[in-house]
Amino acid sequence: MPNPTNQAPADPAPRSMRSASVRTANLSQVLSALHFHGPLTRSDLCAYTGLTRSSVAVQVSELTDAGLVFEQAPQSDGRPGRPSPLVTFSTDIAALAIEVEVDSIAAAVFRLGGESLAERRLARTRSQVRVEDAIADIGTLARDVLADAGSPTIIGTGVGVVGLVEEAENTVTMAPNLGWDNVPLGQLLANEIKDCGEIRVGNEANLSARAESTRGAGRDANDMIYLSGEVGVGGGVISNGRPLTGRSGFAGEIGHLTVNPDGRNCGCGSIGCWETEIGIRALLERAGLNPDDGADAADTLWDHADRGEEQARDALATTGRWLGIGVSTLINIFNPDVIVLGGMYRTGYAHLIDAVRAELETRVLPPLRGAAIVPSILGDSAILIGAAEMAFEHALADPIGTMSSIRT
Amino acid sequence: MPNPTNQAPADPAPRSMRSASVRTANLSQVLSALHFHGPLTRSDLCAYTGLTRSSVAVQVSELTDAGLVFEQAPQSDGRPGRPSPLVTFSTDIAALAIEVEVDSIAAAVFRLGGESLAERRLARTRSQVRVEDAIADIGTLARDVLADAGSPTIIGTGVGVVGLVEEAENTVTMAPNLGWDNVPLGQLLANEIKDCGEIRVGNEANLSARAESTRGAGRDANDMIYLSGEVGVGGGVISNGRPLTGRSGFAGEIGHLTVNPDGRNCGCGSIGCWETEIGIRALLERAGLNPDDGADAADTLWDHADRGEEQARDALATTGRWLGIGVSTLINIFNPDVIVLGGMYRTGYAHLIDAVRAELETRVLPPLRGAAIVPSILGDSAILIGAAEMAFEHALADPIGTMSSIRT
DNA sequence: GATAATTTGTGCGAACCGTGAACAAATAGT
DNA sequence: ACTATTTGTTCACGGTTCGCACAAATTATC
Numbered sequence: 001m002p003n004p005t006n007q008a009p010a011d012p013a014p015r016s017m018r019s020a021s022v023r024t025a026n027l028s029q030v031l032s033a034l035h036f037h038g039p040l041t042r043s044d045l046c047a048y049t050g051l052t053r054s055s056v057a058v059q060v061s062e063l064t065d066a067g068l069v070f071e072q073a074p075q076s077d078g079r080p081g082r083p084s085p086l087v088t089f090s091t092d093i094a095a096l097a098i099e100v101e102v103d104s105i106a107a108a109v110f111r112l113g114g115e116s117l118a119e120r121r122l123a124r125t126r127s128q129v130r131v132e133d134a135i136a137d138i139g140t141l142a143r144d145v146l147a148d149a150g151s152p153t154i155i156g157t158g159v160g161v162v163g164l165v166e167e168a169e170n171t172v173t174m175a176p177n178l179g180w181d182n183v184p185l186g187q188l189l190a191n192e193i194k195d196c197g198e199i200r201v202g203n204e205a206n207l208s209a210r211a212e213s214t215r216g217a218g219r220d221a222n223d224m225i226y227l228s229g230e231v232g233v234g235g236g237v238i239s240n241g242r243p244l245t246g247r248s249g250f251a252g253e254i255g256h257l258t259v260n261p262d263g264r265n266c267g268c269g270s271i272g273c274w275e276t277e278i279g280i281r282a283l284l285e286r287a288g289l290n291p292d293d294g295a296d297a298a299d300t301l302w303d304h305a306d307r308g309e310e311q312a313r314d315a316l317a318t319t320g321r322w323l324g325i326g327v328s329t330l331i332n333i334f335n336p337d338v339i340v341l342g343g344m345y346r347t348g349y350a351h352l353i354d355a356v357r358a359e360l361e362t363r364v365l366p367p368l369r370g371a372a373i374v375p376s377i378l379g380d381s382a383i384l385i386g387a388a389e390m391a392f393e394h395a396l397a398d399p400i401g402t403m404s405s406i407r408t
Numbered sequence: 409m410p411n412p413t414n415q416a417p418a419d420p421a422p423r424s425m426r427s428a429s430v431r432t433a434n435l436s437q438v439l440s441a442l443h444f445h446g447p448l449t450r451s452d453l454c455a456y457t458g459l460t461r462s463s464v465a466v467q468v469s470e471l472t473d474a475g476l477v478f479e480q481a482p483q484s485d486g487r488p489g490r491p492s493p494l495v496t497f498s499t500d501i502a503a504l505a506i507e508v509e510v511d512s513i514a515a516a517v518f519r520l521g522g523e524s525l526a527e528r529r530l531a532r533t534r535s536q537v538r539v540e541d542a543i544a545d546i547g548t549l550a551r552d553v554l555a556d557a558g559s560p561t562i563i564g565t566g567v568g569v570v571g572l573v574e575e576a577e578n579t580v581t582m583a584p585n586l587g588w589d590n591v592p593l594g595q596l597l598a599n600e601i602k603d604c605g606e607i608r609v610g611n612e613a614n615l616s617a618r619a620e621s622t623r624g625a626g627r628d629a630n631d632m633i634y635l636s637g638e639v640g641v642g643g644g645v646i647s648n649g650r651p652l653t654g655r656s657g658f659a660g661e662i663g664h665l666t667v668n669p670d671g672r673n674c675g676c677g678s679i680g681c682w683e684t685e686i687g688i689r690a691l692l693e694r695a696g697l698n699p700d701d702g703a704d705a706a707d708t709l710w711d712h713a714d715r716g717e718e719q720a721r722d723a724l725a726t727t728g729r730w731l732g733i734g735v736s737t738l739i740n741i742f743n744p745d746v747i748v749l750g751g752m753y754r755t756g757y758a759h760l761i762d763a764v765r766a767e768l769e770t771r772v773l774p775p776l777r778g779a780a781i782v783p784s785i786l787g788d789s790a791i792l793i794g795a796a797e798m799a800f801e802h803a804l805a806d807p808i809g810t811m812s813s814i815r816t
Numbered sequence: 817g818a819t820a821a822t823t824t825g826t827g828c829g830a831a832c833c834g835t836g837a838a839c840a841a842a843t844a845g846t
Numbered sequence: 847a848c849t850a851t852t853t854g855t856t857c858a859c860g861g862t863t864c865g866c867a868c869a870a871a872t873t874a875t876c
Contacts, residue, residue, distance in 0.1 A: 015437055015457060015458055016433075016434055016437055016457045016458040016459045016463075016863090017429075017430045017433045017434055017862095017863090018430065018832085018862080018863050018864075019427070019430065019831080019832040019833050019834095019861095019862065019863065019864090020832075020833090020863095021425075021430065022425045022426065022427065022429065022430055022832085022833060022834075022862090023832080023833065023834095025424075025425045026424055026425055026833090026834085029423055029424055041853095042853080042854080043852080043853065043854095046853095049423060049424045050423055050424040051424045051834075051835095052834070052835060052836070053853070053854065053855085054834075054835070054836080054854090054855080054856085054857095055424075055833085055834055055835080057854070057855075058833085058834085074842085074843095074853090076842090076843065076844085077843095078843095078844080079843085079844075079851085079852080080842095080843060080844040080845070080850065080851045080852065081842080081843060081844080081850090081851045081852025081853060082840095082841060082842040082843060082851085082852050082853040082854070083842070083843065083852085083853080084852085084853060084854085085853095085854090164773070164775050166775075173775045174773075174774065174775050222655065223654050223655045223659075237741075239647060239652055239653075239654070239659075240653065244647055244742070245647075245648065245743075246631050246647070246742055246743025246744060247630065247631045247743050247744060247745045247779075248743060248775070249743070250743040250773075250775060250776050251631075251647075251741065251742055251743040252741065253740045253741065253743075253773060253776070254740070254741055256737075256740040256771075256773055257665070257737040257740060257741060258667060258733050258734075258736060258737050258771060259666060259667075259669060260669065261667065261668065261733050268773055269770055269771075269774075270736070270770055270771040270772075271770070271771075325666050325669050326666075328666060328678070329664075329665040329666050329737075332661045332662075332664040332665060333645075333659065333660065333661065333662055333665060333741070334652070334654055334659050335653075335654025335655050335656060335657070335658040335659040335661075336654060336655060337655045362677055362678055362679070363664075363666060363677075363678040363679075364678075365572070365582075365658075365661060365664055365676055366582065366677075367572050367581045367582050367656070367658060368658050368661070371655075424834085425833095425834085426833080426834050426835080426861085427832095427833065427834065427835095427860080427861040427862050427863095428834095428861070428862085430833090430861090430862060430863075431861080431862065431863095434862090434863085449824095450824080450825080451823080451824065451825095454824095459863080459864095460863070460864060460865070461824070461825065461826085462825090462826080462827085462828095462863075462864070462865080463862085463863055463864075465825070465826075466862085466863085482824090482871085482872095484871090484872065484873090485872095486872095486873080487822085487823080487872085487873075488821065488822045488823065488871095488872060488873035488874065489821090489822045489823025489824060489871080489872060489873075490822085490823050490824040490825070490870060490871040490872060491823085491824080491871070491872065492823085492824060492825085493824095493825090
């Protein structure tokens, strides 16, 4: 059969660039500049993107036609010259973010630019969650929160889950805390919630890392490591501004680096995982408290330490030392700008940081020192923010394409 | 002062794309396809790049004009249809690769496509190397090897060094084995060797990782970890096809992850670094040999083990166990496709791998298993190959730009 | 050995994109 | 009111790929 179109294979490798790629890339530049820096004048956009006024005019008008942004009347800023109109996000374009935790499910709606429009959280008591129940709960939660937000056009959906997530498949491969195994969460949700754009699923710690990197404590860092823990310890790595995924998207399981080969048994089947030394169970046990009391007990432990109780202080020093040992390893491996501590390491930051720093002084290679160790500034909302950022990613990379695919 | 050119800031952000960017990107596609897949017909290039015949014709003619490639007469391949001319690398375009080891200095010339044209190695006896001497030695070695190769046009130079290298500055920040401290090797070499294009300096293990990823055991892997060791233990990480650098290019110091917090003192000042358990000193000591004997002693140890000597076997089992502990950590963190073992872990691969695998079975999170552990296939030439690949990187990204900057 | 089928190179117009200059508009300062 | 300054608008221009029509070169078939 002769090829009717004569040439243009188009099937195997879409790596090449054409004129349209230039337009897409520049639209992405403009919309990303707005998303990450907030509303800007057209003049500012020229400076941020390096495009000429003529070109920015075209990009903005195209984004306006797509309904993504609009221009506000120019405001005089006191300097001479014709004032430039302010380009702002449309009010009815947003992303849906969903968080599946052990003890709660949450959903939120974020506008372009990162502003939260609505948030709802549903507490759960049981730890084992039936998949069908979870899907149904997420569905009603999503519908409610979308109504709260004024039913905006949803550009994409991001889901954060406690467990290993195969990102390319949007599948939860293993989530022991939920009792889930190979759950195709993306597909299941696509049937439950409609008109919510492309659905992407990610690990909660990786999403928190993404959030802190974009809008949190790692905003100015190119290379960042996020570490969070309560019962389990998870993390995420941002390398050169982009999340580290690994082969299947499982990268960042830093709770299971071996720090003490002859130490305690870990739930994962290994021995001496970092998690067994810096997790909340080890901390509470060292402090003479009930290891099963969970996250709330940590707050009482901070109080005890504040009051100067010796066992509490010792427990924190020991835990801080182990924290420092692992952090040293991470710094030597990744050479990051910043390490962001979330979860109980954020609330207990003041009680732990000295022991951590002491350990770093001997264990980090001298030229690699200088990495900042800071607490998370987004706290518990990091997961939802990161899920939203993941959902925005496609729209930012190809604004017109995703908009036209939304309005089928 | 009014702006004479009216607009076009051009100074701060060169992120935007124009028509010329498209051409550059597509030229890069074509040349890279040739570099990594070997000579291809124009028709093949259409398939690899997704460009049309018209476009490929333009790209090839431009690369030909720049002197990078030429077309060979078409050869009939037995199938019907007009035969397509074969696009091949010019014979006189090459990269210079230099390797600065503790006990030797080497230089080599590689043609586009990766073929080695010439190689020379200069042994050294003393371990402390004066910088001036090293520069002079490298200079003569480079001149000699370039003459051997027929004085090709050098498109770029890559230097691999045993030590921490600040890649952006082309500076050796710390190289204890050479006794170097903050040596601006790139600048110094630029004065010594002329007409060798842009000079880039990198860490030897990172370059080996790059080499194995491009042309070695990690060729088909997107995510790869390279591990090499003799006295010191180094490594490099390829994430999503690209080398992990970290903030200053120091990333990948996996010899200094803490595996045994109360273990032996490490030369870096820390305690229980992986290097202290899997380095050659620990191995020889366990086998009852002289820890200071160096790399040659390892070969005799393999012999002892082959002959069934118990202490040798025990030493290898113990070392293999520690090797497995660290590799498990790396897999849990990075979720790689492949782990490539170089240095003495390549020569001793058969004696170590069983103990490593045994450890992985309990320590790696189940969904992360399946990472292949394989020996390096480039062996000792990995560093030079990686250095050449680093040198090629610029030319592949912007062929015409670098060629015109070469012919000043 | 001639013809058909197939594959590929070549040439050219069309479409798309950003540039940059000229001009107009809008503001502050004098 | 006038000038300086900054910015939006318009438009011709150069650069790039695409896709078609045609020619060229090879194999398969009769």
